[in-house]
Amino acid sequence: MPIASRLALALLLPALLVNLAVFLVPMGNLALLSFQQASAGGALLGGFTFATWAKMFGDVFYAELVLDSVTIALSITALTLLCAYPIALFIYRTPERWKNLLIVACVSPLLVSAVVRTYGWMVILGDGGLVASILRGLGMVKPPRMVFNTTGVVIGLVEILMPYMILALIAGFGRLNASLEEAAASLGARPFTVFRRIVVPLTLPGIMLGCLLAFVLAVSSFITPKLLGGGRVFLLATEIYDQAIVTLNWPVAAALSLVVLVIFGIALLLYGRLSRAIA
Amino acid sequence: MSDAHLVLEALEKRFGAGPPAVAALSLAVQKGELLGLLGPSGCGKTTTLRMIGGLAEATAGRILVAGHDVTTLPPHKRDMGIVFQNYALFPHMDVAGNVAFGLEMRKQSRAEIAAKVERALAMVHLDGLGHRRPRELSGGQQQRVALARALVIEPSILLLDEPLSNLDAKLREEMRTEIRDIQKRLGITTIFVTHDQVEALAMCDRIAVMRAGSLEQLGTPFDIYESPATPFVADFVGRINRLDGARDGDGDILAGPLRLRAAKPGPAGRVTVMMRPHRLHIATDAIGPEWNSAAGTIRRATYVGDVLACEVDCAGAMLTVERHTHPGQPIPREGEAVNLAWRVSDTLAFDA
């Protein structure tokens, strides 16, 4: 082995060991856990059974849970992209002097815990909250419910995920360049055509990175769906929590966690494929 | 001026406070003419080009194309082909896609587009490279794609912003003649921005020399070089000797120890005298009345192969003489005493 790659291996080794210890080993434990028997009270009885997995594949509740989670996460991702894209584009085009200030402003919500922000949304979206009051003031007799349902979860998560999306988008906008847009315009492209044919394709790396990040965070987010869903919105992350902490059914919690891992794997695979396709 | 194809009327561009980037610029460009915008970096050439192309808004003045006011028209309605300094090729499209873009915007048929793209690529000698990505091309090839992309739409006006500045010297000369040939063949009205006076002199029908946002002189390469309107133009379009002096009542100019006569008469007062180095001769024969002369000592002789440059100290006035080299002709030694002579008609005097 050449010295350079031996040195590289030596330098990578600590990180590899740490990853092995804190990621792969627990994951293996999780996998084993999903095959264990448990008593109704939650005690693990050891042994080896396919019962948990059989139940998950047999019960339509779990299929719906996965489908709902993925659908809601995808909707959240799409909405986050829609809200964040114009902001990211604006920041990217801002002169350097103001750019950093705007980025800090966009990221500053991260300084406040997601729990606090979620409670903020509960107040704003609640029946007597700001949005409902405004709608009533505008003449709506019975404003729609916006908390303790999917709507609330989506609104809250979109806002919480926007800083991540904006950062990822800006990071992926490197190929965009004002003179390319000008060249397109000089060749006869109307502003919307410039956007469609030049801006969107050139920002695709940012869009994909942002979507991957938002999707993963949306699927794994737990506090916001728990609070804004009010126990009426069933998602993978909240269900894992309930199974592990409330129902004390650890094998089911472990199996669901592995399902989430598979979903992430699929998302990453798709991301890799698409990245290569547009390169 | 009504027959001019492109007319700029008192065009002005201001960026915030301070002096304008372009001020009161008026020009008329004939159909099929190649007009050079020449000037040092920062004098407003690009800004002028961007205003013509609709990429920057004029803060005052008008732009007319074939008699129509286009001053406020957005770029996509101006029908102008622009070649950017950095080429601005679309990185996510292949060469053919780049060239086809403008035709697609014009809603031409697939077959028509394919044929035109092929012809345009052949014109710039890129046949068969249609499927390459821009990043897989050399600088010279990218430049050709940019040119083909701008020309294929058959624009009414072609705008070139220092198109050769990113190429190496040899390629630059090649592209110079190539661009000029294509431009002449298509008869397309062209504005060519450059800070390279040789490029401007070699390519343009007329040159507009700009200085700090204003037009300093407009003329043919011959006019600009032989009859510069100002010391700035004389200095910018080629190497030149410069002496400060004063003109007396007889029209003689006293510059330090030298008594000179200039090509054109003028009033008494302070003047700047300028002579091109290659118009000065190291004299051997007696000189006639059409000549100025000076005696001096060679301070430095620089031999660069085709040209020999001598700096001559004429009693405090430093003059540079250049001549072509010949084998068998001795290279003057430093300290050698020489007589310099040059024609009165080559002596430019500018009233200060």
Ligand SMILES: Nc1ncnc2c1ncn2[C@@H]1O[C@H](COP(=O)(O)OP(=O)(O)O)[C@@H](O)[C@H]1O
């Ligand atoms: N977008 C801009 N904002 C502010 N000033 C600018 C801008 N573009 C150009 N300028 C200024 O205008 C002047 C002319 O610039 P430019 O037209 O690019 O010069 P050139 O192309 O002749 O080198 C320069 O002083 C430059 O700093």
Ligand SMILES: [Mg+2]
């Ligand atoms: Mg410029």
